[in-house]
Amino acid sequence: MKPVQLKAEVMRNEKLSSDITRLTMMARDIADIAKPGQFVMIRPTSCYDPLLRRPFSLHQVTGDGLIEILFKVVGRGTRILSAVEVGEFLDVVGPLGKGFLDSSRENICLLGGGMGIAPLLFLAKWLVSKKTGDLNFNIVVLLGAATDSEILPLLDDFEVMGLNVKIATDDGSLGYHGFVTDLLSKNLDPDNNWIIYSCGPYPMLKKVAGISRDNNWQCQVSLETIMACGIKACLGCALPKSESMKLTDTQPYAHVCKDGPVFDAAEVKWI
Amino acid sequence: MKPVQLKAEVMRNEKLSSDITRLTMMARDIADIAKPGQFVMIRPTSCYDPLLRRPFSLHQVTGDGLIEILFKVVGRGTRILSAVEVGEFLDVVGPLGKGFLDSSRENICLLGGGMGIAPLLFLAKWLVSKKTGDLNFNIVVLLGAATDSEILPLLDDFEVMGLNVKIATDDGSLGYHGFVTDLLSKNLDPDNNWIIYSCGPYPMLKKVAGISRDNNWQCQVSLETIMACGIKACLGCALPKSESMKLTDTQPYAHVCKDGPVFDAAEVKWI
Amino acid sequence: MDLKKAALNVNFGSLQLKNPVMTASGTFGYGEEFSSFVNLNRLGGIVVKGISLKPRVGNPPPRVAETASGMLNAIGLENVGVEKFISEKMEFLRNIGTNVFVNVLGDSVDDYGRLAERLNDTPGISAIEVNISCPNVKKGGVAFGTDPAMVEAVTREVKSKCSLPVFIKLSPNVTDITLTARAAEQGGADGVSLINTLLGMAIDVRSRRPILGNVVGGLSGPAIKPVALRMVWQVAKQVSIPVIGIGGITTTEDAIEFLLAGASAVQVGTANFVDPRATENIVEGLQKYLEDNNLSSIKEVIGKLIL
Amino acid sequence: MDLKKAALNVNFGSLQLKNPVMTASGTFGYGEEFSSFVNLNRLGGIVVKGISLKPRVGNPPPRVAETASGMLNAIGLENVGVEKFISEKMEFLRNIGTNVFVNVLGDSVDDYGRLAERLNDTPGISAIEVNISCPNVKKGGVAFGTDPAMVEAVTREVKSKCSLPVFIKLSPNVTDITLTARAAEQGGADGVSLINTLLGMAIDVRSRRPILGNVVGGLSGPAIKPVALRMVWQVAKQVSIPVIGIGGITTTEDAIEFLLAGASAVQVGTANFVDPRATENIVEGLQKYLEDNNLSSIKEVIGKLIL
Numbered sequence A, B: 001m002k003p004v005q006l007k008a009e010v011m012r013n014e015k016l017s018s019d020i021t022r023l024t025m026m027a028r029d030i031a032d033i034a035k036p037g038q039f040v041m042i043r044p045t046s047c048y049d050p051l052l053r054r055p056f057s058l059h060q061v062t063g064d065g066l067i068e069i070l071f072k073v074v075g076r077g078t079r080i081l082s083a084v085e086v087g088e089f090l091d092v093v094g095p096l097g098k099g100f101l102d103s104s105r106e107n108i109c110l111l112g113g114g115m116g117i118a119p120l121l122f123l124a125k126w127l128v129s130k131k132t133g134d135l136n137f138n139i140v141v142l143l144g145a146a147t148d149s150e151i152l153p154l155l156d157d158f159e160v161m162g163l164n165v166k167i168a169t170d171d172g173s174l175g176y177h178g179f180v181t182d183l184l185s186k187n188l189d190p191d192n193n194w195i196i197y198s199c200g201p202y203p204m205l206k207k208v209a210g211i212s213r214d215n216n217w218q219c220q221v222s223l224e225t226i227m228a229c230g231i232k233a234c235l236g237c238a239l240p241k242s243e244s245m246k247l248t249d250t251q252p253y254a255h256v257c258k259d260g261p262v263f264d265a266a267e268v269k270w271i
Numbered sequence C, D: 001m002d003l004k005k006a007a008l009n010v011n012f013g014s015l016q017l018k019n020p021v022m023t024a025s026g027t028f029g030y031g032e033e034f035s036s037f038v039n040l041n042r043l044g045g046i047v048v049k050g051i052s053l054k055p056r057v058g059n060p061p062p063r064v065a066e067t068a069s070g071m072l073n074a075i076g077l078e079n080v081g082v083e084k085f086i087s088e089k090m091e092f093l094r095n096i097g098t099n100v101f102v103n104v105l106g107d108s109v110d111d112y113g114r115l116a117e118r119l120n121d122t123p124g125i126s127a128i129e130v131n132i133s134c135p136n137v138k139k140g141g142v143a144f145g146t147d148p149a150m151v152e153a154v155t156r157e158v159k160s161k162c163s164l165p166v167f168i169k170l171s172p173n174v175t176d177i178t179l180t181a182r183a184a185e186q187g188g189a190d191g192v193s194l195i196n197t198l199l200g201m202a203i204d205v206r207s208r209r210p211i212l213g214n215v216v217g218g219l220s221g222p223a224i225k226p227v228a229l230r231m232v233w234q235v236a237k238q239v240s241i242p243v244i245g246i247g248g249i250t251t252t253e254d255a256i257e258f259l260l261a262g263a264s265a266v267q268v269g270t271a272n273f274v275d276p277r278a279t280e281n282i283v284e285g286l287q288k289y290l291e292d293n294n295l296s297s298i299k300e301v302i303g304k305l306i307l
């Protein structure tokens, strides 16, 4: 489905913590066709500085045309967006990129770190609705963050679906004290055929990719690069492909905005 | 008195009409030393576009540290400033420039057109407080604008001082239907020794200067140019001086930010 | 829209543009990428991403960096190569109902000649735009763009190998751009396009490394508009062939500035990323500008700067 | 502040700067204008508005125009002339406790020599900065800045007429700025300052006239930072004399980018208008950067870009 450009009315601006914001916008033409793992690009201001659109994963999408993004203030663009008011309109392009792919494996693990949690809620809802009635499937959700305040406001959204959520925090303020990747060995029976859906910081994803490879699990990762266009027009978002991928393709780079942001972990040249 | 740079808290944001805003800010160090006709320069955003500060005349200054500006939305800078909220802080430099000068003449006329009305309120208050007790003085206030909505919200502020206010509007919606400069001949006895204090669009000021010269009235005008620095550091705000001025000075240009913005009308080379 | 009423059309010799609004090479993919945002048929023309004889893989990432009102790019001219371009991209481009300019780049004069020859045989191409100015490739490209003699030689070679209109895209990283513009004219160019990006750099103070994988890159966007406009004005006075203005054009007013300065058409680049509909908005804006100012044709704007 | 603790000091031969933060010519008046916003004594040095032998009246207004993240100026080098500068401005400058660089401009090689001679006799001046690159004056100035032979000749002349350190301020409007930088070094310059403004233009689409009275002007501000940084990096690799980095520097991070690229000091220009306290903020910011990164001296930053 083709992306659209629209003016989305801001319906809700939630401050989940001092630096985490969740925006709900009315964007029917995007909501109607969006898939988990896809993203939108939002223009932070109509002035020319900051100039480029900012990419955000779709965090939730509802049947009545609403889309949500969840983001952390890390610079000027996100600072401006965190201050938008209900009733303002944002210039949004989307949905963009390839989302997460369904898998035949019945043991599903969603692993998110930091703001990487954002797309996993949309993904979880989609998986739950797809698998409903299928008694064999099993979803484990592993969420990691620096501290409890980055996770607590989101916990409910996962738990209302009846999902089994395990938490890790860097400071031990909630759940396991340590890396979220440590929860993989603690919670996943390695003998099962797992599919891991993961989003978060690059080092975390690299670790997840390694563990998955070692265990012969499937693994899909959502990656970030700096993006100018989001539609494979600028070729700015190049990501080195793994050697195995290069055999079938003379181009050593994938383009995250269109070929991704979700990749099979085996396709990525981890550096 | 030397200008200062400070963060001024916005105390009130009044929408006087669809495109006219009055901002009240706490800026004690500016309020304490400001004189009528002086101005401030305000940074519209902490981003780099729009980049330069915007100059605004001081519209009112109170003893308790408040300053006010009155402005029309004409571009991006004023649009951003018109949307600031109470409690936000603006980066303000001031007071800048030379203000209006006192005169020994007892017949005083304040003539303002459009946003040129802004500094005249501060001036009127200053004159009224200075002349209190002096029974011979006489102040006439002539205000012009495109339409009534640009004047009505300000009328009271002048009239509470007991001043005689005459109005002209381009569309005849209030007062005299025509140019505010026409009110000069209608209201000022040419045989009296008038001092005219005027601020407004260039063509209006040029006309006022001409009428004043013809009648041998004193005339002080507040002029605008594009300004980068506001403190005579960039030399960007050059204004051609009249021939008479050039005789005493080899420099053909005055600098509006420091030598003005208020000039004796005879000093200006009207073009 | 009725073309006669619109009066936005401009002609470059035999080449007719329904309006002077085009897209800049490398910022509009191969057209298809923007087809859900823009009615391509409404544009005066589109310029595709620069094409070389062989495919190019481009530079290592990061390839783009945001700057104040602009961006740096060091894509490194990644492209599919002329054969794949013809076999995979032309089919779509032939059917969009507007002019297709193919931007080409090479490492030698000979490369440019061979590209021109190959494209000349390909139906559906309106013109060739010769990129002699991309600052990202370390081989021949850089020298071409700054040396008038080389500019003339490349132009002559391309013209000799094809019958299509040829536009030479000039580098702004020169002391006097009118010299390279005149060299292009001398070599038989049908027009010049300017400007390409300004060579720039950005550093990450935390890692203490250049932000771009290629260290330096090309600066584009609103930040460079004043430089681009000055160069277009200088060149338009010096050459009698058409000038296509490029550099930071985002709004209708920007486009009018370039037209007044002497550009017969404009290309919109970085703005496509910021507002995918920018080009179509400018077409509509120009139409309105003509009507609001009672002008019957865009020709009454081109070069009509009052000094 | 204790200089040893700060470790912000840099030396240009015998010339000592307490820190690498200076002001750029034409953007800081004669220092006094900023004395209520900045503690001038905290700065590494200030560069005064360009001075010529005779007073200059400058260009007709409008002289400045805002652009995206930048501004154009065509002041036209208005200044009071060297005699009035010495008699009226030096008194204040001698007492501010920091280095005073006098920026000079002339119409001929001889002019520059005479200015150097005159300033050499004037107490309180730390160095001369030779502006050979201002794009606004139509006479000799422009040619000097783009022709390496002229740059060398002017440098030689100025050096022969004074014993003060001499910095040559380079124009960015050239194909290869390392050539003029090397010419300055060849001519005996003690350092080079770069960049001056990029030549630009803006048009008012309503009046259809150029916005600036002088038609073209110099582009400065954050918009040009990537170009300036690239040029500083290129030049620092090519010369062994100190480089002063200029162009769009507004924040501490900007200053660090230039230092990493090889500048031994920086000058803050347009940012002074946007934030009169910018220079002092950067001094404080650099101090903090050193401490946060456990660096004992700013010298551990200069030229320390990791490639």
Ligand SMILES: Cc1cc2nc3c(=O)[nH]c(=O)nc-3n(C[C@H](O)[C@H](O)[C@H](O)COP(=O)(O)OP(=O)(O)OC[C@H]3O[C@@H](n4cnc5c(N)ncnc54)[C@H](O)[C@@H]3O)c2cc1C
Residues within 6 Å of the ligand: A039, A050, A053, A054, A055, A056, A057, A058, A069, A070, A071, A072, A073, A074, A075, A076, A077, A078, A079, A115, A118, A119, A223, A224, A225, A226, A227, A261, C066
């Ligand atoms: C496909 C995709 C999905 C994303 N989804 C989310 C999300 O759901 N929630 C969330 O909080 N963040 C998400 N991000 C990251 C988000 O786009 C950046 O945090 C944001 O663009 C930073 O903008 P800024 O102006 O605040 O920061 P800047 O001031 O521009 O930069 C601050 C920091 O953010 C980095 N950054 C800047 N632009 C980008 C960019 N386009 N992509 C990645 N990093 C960038 C910079 O390198 C710098 O380190 C996503 C990024 C991508 C590519």
Ligand SMILES: Cc1cc2nc3c(=O)[nH]c(=O)nc-3n(C[C@H](O)[C@H](O)[C@H](O)COP(=O)(O)OP(=O)(O)OC[C@H]3O[C@@H](n4cnc5c(N)ncnc54)[C@H](O)[C@@H]3O)c2cc1C
Residues within 6 Å of the ligand: B039, B050, B053, B054, B055, B056, B057, B058, B069, B070, B071, B072, B073, B074, B075, B076, B077, B078, B079, B115, B118, B119, B223, B224, B225, B226, B227, B261
């Ligand atoms: C000393 C002085 C006092 C002023 N006092 C007032 C006041 O009390 N109330 C008020 O409404 N306006 C006042 N102005 C004008 C006000 O500064 C401009 O309207 C404002 O800067 C426009 O900013 P903008 O970003 O909205 O417009 P822009 O988008 O920058 O430009 C819109 C229009 O405003 C003009 N303009 C832009 N900058 C300036 C500038 N620095 N000076 C003059 N014109 C400019 C432009 O030429 C253009 O026509 C004053 C100007 C000066 C020089």
Ligand SMILES: Cc1cc2nc3c(=O)[nH]c(=O)nc-3n(C[C@H](O)[C@H](O)[C@H](O)COP(=O)(O)O)c2cc1C
Residues within 6 Å of the ligand: A234, A235, A236, C024, C025, C026, C027, C049, C050, C051, C073, C075, C077, C103, C131, C134, C169, C195, C196, C197, C219, C220, C221, C222, C224, C246, C247, C248, C249, C267, C268, C269, C270, C271
């Ligand atoms: C991401 C990107 C890729 C580009 N690729 C090319 C190219 O392949 N060939 C070319 O001639 N110009 C290329 N350019 C330059 C643009 O066509 C244009 O000349 C330049 O960006 C200035 O215009 P703008 O400021 O509107 O972007 C590229 C620019 C950008 C930003």
Ligand SMILES: Cc1cc2nc3c(=O)[nH]c(=O)nc-3n(C[C@H](O)[C@H](O)[C@H](O)COP(=O)(O)O)c2cc1C
Residues within 6 Å of the ligand: B234, B235, B236, D024, D025, D026, D027, D049, D050, D051, D073, D075, D077, D103, D131, D134, D169, D195, D196, D197, D219, D220, D221, D222, D224, D246, D247, D248, D249, D267, D268, D269, D270, D271
């Ligand atoms: C208003 C203005 C006046 C200037 N005057 C001079 C000058 O007299 N001599 C000079 O060498 N440079 C002059 N410059 C150039 C600056 O010193 C500086 O090189 C340039 O502005 C780039 O730095 P910036 O982006 O920090 O402003 C002037 C710049 C501006 C904006």
Ligand code: FES
Residues within 6 Å of the ligand: A226, A227, A228, A229, A230, A231, A232, A233, A234, A235, A236, A237, A255, A256, A257, A258
């Ligand atoms: S962001 Fe432009 S190609 Fe991916």
Ligand code: FES
Residues within 6 Å of the ligand: B226, B227, B228, B229, B230, B231, B232, B233, B234, B235, B236, B237, B255, B256, B257, B258
């Ligand atoms: S505004 Fe800079 S000198 Fe007046």
